[in-house]
Amino acid sequence: MLVEHECDFVDALGRDLHKPRFETVVSELILVKNEALHAINNLKKWMEPQPVERNLTTTLDECLVVCEPLGVVLIVGAWCSPVQLCLVPLVGAIAAGNCVILNPSECSSHTSELLHHLIPSYLDNECYHVTLAGVNDLAEIVDLKFDHVFFTGNREDGGRVAQAAARTLTPVTLVLGGGKNPCYVDQQCDIPTTARRITWARFHNAGQSMVAPDYVLCHAEAKAQLLQALRCCLLQFYGSDPQESRSFGRIVNLENVHLTTDLLRRSGKVAVGGQVNEADKYIAPTVLCDVIDSDPIMQQEVFGPVLPILTVNSIDEAISFISRREKPLCVYAYSSNSKVISRLMTETSSGSFCSNDSVLQSLMVVLPFGGVGASGMGSYHGRYSFDTFSHRKSCLLRNSCIECVTYLRYPPYEERNLSLMTWASSYCCSSFSKFH
Incomplete structure (x- = not known):
């Protein structure tokens, strides 16, 4: 589907977000293809029953963990990356053997309509179905009782989905933009490279990304250099008039234009743009x-091409600033000092962490990606998607020929039997500890 309709996806995302073809192919289509190929190549291994260690009680038995499908799952995608945020979870749900109802975002309407039109031609419509419900209808849809709900979006809508799911005890995965993603820039770093990577990450897709750096905590000694380097990068990337650049997108709708404009005009001082x-x-x-x-x-997540720069005087101040706020989806740190990187990684809590680059950790099939606290719960990508949409069932396949040992558990209860069982239990535990 992605190969045969690449031009259609490029056109749809161009209409929704003025997304350049390069960005559509690299950050949407290739990403989904890689997930699908990774699942195809590894699915047999993922599906194999996993044996667990035996002890004295189960010496002649077989202990296994078996993955089975959850059943029917609901996947709700977000508009900022409407192809990959719908189809990457879908890959995992299919790999795990589930039926899926997929609900793309109404904000990216052309892409949603395209998915609604194409998917029935490539997947069995009795097992995989696309709906086009609005965000206000999600709670009612979740009430229909699914076996799992996977939601990507903002914290408010995610909270409503979670509340609706709780009424039917439906498990959820939430990937939320609940906390703003901080980016610390140390005085010991390669400023030109740092500026390029931050500029790309923040202004990719016109800043409409859940994983982009939301603000920079810049060490006071590096601030002037960083600002100058950011100016140079923006000129190099988008020219003197970014509105004429074929590499720069647009805001998804006027509501977001007004919100972003209001926030930037009431905050700080415009250094560029x-x-x-x-x-x-x-x-x-x-x-x-x-x-x-x-x-x-x-005070809130910004889906637009605005990068606030705050000044800090030490790594301690940066860590304290990050820790006072809600746990973000991503934390980024730029420094050539490994001790600084280590401190940011271990002394802050976030869904993911990346040093000396941005966004890439959220795209890798071998790394789990998800939130924590205000930024969500659960994770996906690669094997982690398969696990998210699977139930790990514990299975004990017993042998019936050792009743001479197991009879001790049966009534009538006697002190001698209890003593033997207590001894056997302590022996099993000590043997297990020595083994490990």
Whole structure:
């Protein structure tokens, strides 16, 4: 489907987000293809029953963990990456053997309509079905009772989905933009490389990403250099007028244009960019300096091309700042000092962590990706998607020929039998500990 309709996906994402073809192919289509190929190549291994260690009680038995499908699952995608955020979880759900109802976001309407049109031609429509319900209808849909709900989106909608799922004891995976993703820039780092990687990550897809750096905590000694390097990168990437660049996208709708514009105008000081054209749903790549914690742009997630820069005087101050806020989906750290990287990784809590780059940790099939706390629960990608959509069933295949030992558990209860069972239990535990 992705190969035969690449041009259709490029066109649909171009209409929804003015997304450049390069970004569509690399960050949407190739990513899904890699997930599917990885699952195909590894599925036999994932599906094999996993034996567990035996003890004295189960010496002649077989102990296994067997993966089985959960049943019928609901996958709700987000508009910011409408292909990969729908189809990557779908790969895992199919691999695990489930039936799926897929609900793309109404905001990216052209891409959602395309998925609705194409999927029945490639997948059995009795097992895999696409609905086009709006966000306000999700709670009612979840009430229909699924075996698992996988939701990607904002914290408010995710909370409503989780509440609806709780009424029927339905397990959920939530990938949320609940906490703003911090990016620490140390005074000991390669400033030109750092600026390039942050610029790409923040302004890719016109800043509409759940995994992009939301703000930079820059060491005071590196601030001037970083600002200058960011200016140079924006000029190099998008030219003197980014609105004319074929490499820069647009905001998904006017509501987000108004929200983002309001936040940037009431926060900090514009160092680069700041231009807005509502008719074109265009906001220029913007860097804000002199931002403080209480500014409006620091109070909520921003889906737009705005990068606030805050100044800190030490790694301790950066860690303290991050730890005071809700746990984010991602934490990024740029430093050539391994001790600084280690401290950021171990002394902050987040769904994922990446040093000296951004976003890439969220795209790798061999790493689990998901949130923690305000940024969600559960994870996916590769084997972790298969596990998310599977029930790991414990199986004990017993032998009936050792009743001479197991009879001790039966009534009438006697002290001698209890003593023997207590001894056997302690012996099993000590043997197990020595073994490990």
